[in-house]
Amino acid sequence: MxxxxxxxxxxxxxxxxxxxxxxxxxxxxxxxxxxxxxxxxxxxxxxxxxxxxxxxxxxxxxxxxxxxxxxxxxxxxxxxxxxxxxxxxxxxDPRIRLRQDTDVPTAELDEIVAELGRMDTRSRRGPWTARTLELIDGQPGVRAAELAAQVGRETQPFKADVRKLKERGLTESLETGYRLSPRGRLVLGRLRERGPH
The missing domain is CATH 3.10.400.10 (Sulfate adenylyltransferase)
Structure with a gap:
């Protein structure tokens, strides 16, 4: 609703x-x-x-x-x-507090990264979590349809995936498009440290 x-x-x-x-x-x-x-x-x-x-x-x-x-x-x-x-x-909304929480111990940060890896493994289209975080980080406020087109996806499934990241406090919706939350930027930084994804 x-x-x-x-x-x-x-x-x-x-x-x-x-x-x-x-x-x-x-x-x-x-x-x-x-x-x-x-x-x-x-x-x-x-x-x-x-x-x-x-x-x-x-x-x-x-x-x-x-x-x-x-x-x-x-x-x-x-x-x-x-x-x-x-x-x-x-x-x-508990996600609001979660988005702002960057006081994350290394072990918890690694578990978040591992959970994203499991989401990628379960996906029929292969790894998408880090790519989506990178896309949003580089283009905050860009319409979902435009972001989806850049990665060759339909808009609604793309938006559903972004909602999965939002549930984990990693992204937030804007009037148009999205941006990474402080927590999302922290997690993306950890993913970048781990190398290509």
Missing amino acids: LFKRDVLTAIASGEVDLAFRRWRRPAVRPGTELRTEVGVLLIGEVQAVPEAAVTDRDARRAGFADRDRLLADQRPGEDRRLYRIGVRVTGD
Whole structure:
């Protein structure tokens, strides 16, 4: 379940505490936690509702001026139902702290490098982790599609791989593209010390 940046900001401030989505089946459940750039979002109620039950107040709580604009923003389809979803921020994204952590003992740094090696080994296309870190380090803020094209990859699988690095605190998303985190630069430095990858 994705949110636009301005909606995330409004959720973080408490201005928005509802979301509406038209789905074939719910994509989240009550209690689901989503990590976002404004922190961890907790999903509350997830309830199918008729369009007629949506009020202007509901729309404002979801970040829309009125119910007509909210409904016009929903995905069309006769096979879809409208769901009302409660959302709130419950804490900081733990990846943010991890990204800033560069006080890493040598043994732990070597284990991170070894884990990246295992990810490379499991990959059907061969080693990619160091190459992706190098690519982002050399071109911060460049669109994912452009980076993917440079290494002959489709955009969505490339973005999925970058998310794997982000989970480990090595990259962070920008308004456009990515950059290495302080931790990511530390790990890339260790990879470079070890020679060609």
